[in-house]
Amino acid sequence: MTDSERPLPDGPVAWAWTTTDTPVGPLGLAATRTGLISVVFHAGERTSAEAVARLSRHLGSAPGAPPSACHDLLAEAVDQLRAYFAGRLRAFSLPLDWSLTSGFNRRVLRELLAHVPYGTVVAYQDLADRTGESGAARAVGVAMGSNPLPVVVPCHRVIASDGGLGGFGPGLESKRILLTLEGVLPEPLFQTAARLP
Known part of the structure; x- marks a missing residue:
């Protein structure tokens, strides 16, 4: 890009x-x-x-x-x-x-975009480590929450260190859909009534 x-x-x-x-x-x-x-x-x-x-x-x-x-x-x-x-x-x-973000947030988002490809995920702490800020896992979360270009700059690929989804401003259901699309999560066994034909 x-x-x-x-x-x-x-x-x-x-x-x-x-x-x-x-x-x-x-x-x-x-x-x-x-x-x-x-x-x-x-x-x-x-x-x-x-x-x-x-x-x-x-x-x-x-x-x-x-x-x-x-x-x-x-x-x-x-x-x-x-x-x-x-x-x-x-x-x-x-x-x-990139003019709507700067400093640490921009650095983290650019690292995410460049090094976390489709179908993969990274933990908040790992992303902090990759940017040389080992104690900044929470700051990475803030950067993801302020991402002006979600989906395109894939903040949905950032998860908790324990493998949990972590947060996602647009809602965890949106994050699940994106990660399922990319093959990171399995397709749900049951669909909600709103998604049935």
Whole structure:
């Protein structure tokens, strides 16, 4: 993946927003000219409005009528997410805009993205060790919770040292679905009534 290290902007940044349906519910996606900047779980009407307002404050502009490059990137992100959820894509190849994270959080997220591939997991403590911060397992958890690019930067692959799922801001059921899709967890023996045809 390509990415940008630019800091938060001094002036307004052109960007675009869209939502797409997935097996973990609607995801909201935002992109600048630089790359995908945000992935938001549970992106129904209210959550989308809140995310757009938050991004508008950070980027200094509303999503209005951005350059086609932003829309093209969103279309590619939607296509890659569909392929991922269909089991046809194991690694995203989208440019990323990292400007919504910095410092330790960015370092940990980049380590996760670069070295924890599809179908594998890593413990919070192991990820802390990999970044040279051996006592920072809780800080890794905070970094995962503030990940602006979940699924694409796979914070769902970080688990507790005892093998438990650990936490996941969008909910443990979403984490289970993602890890099952990647073959880390077995398919459930029983489906809930809501998932039956």
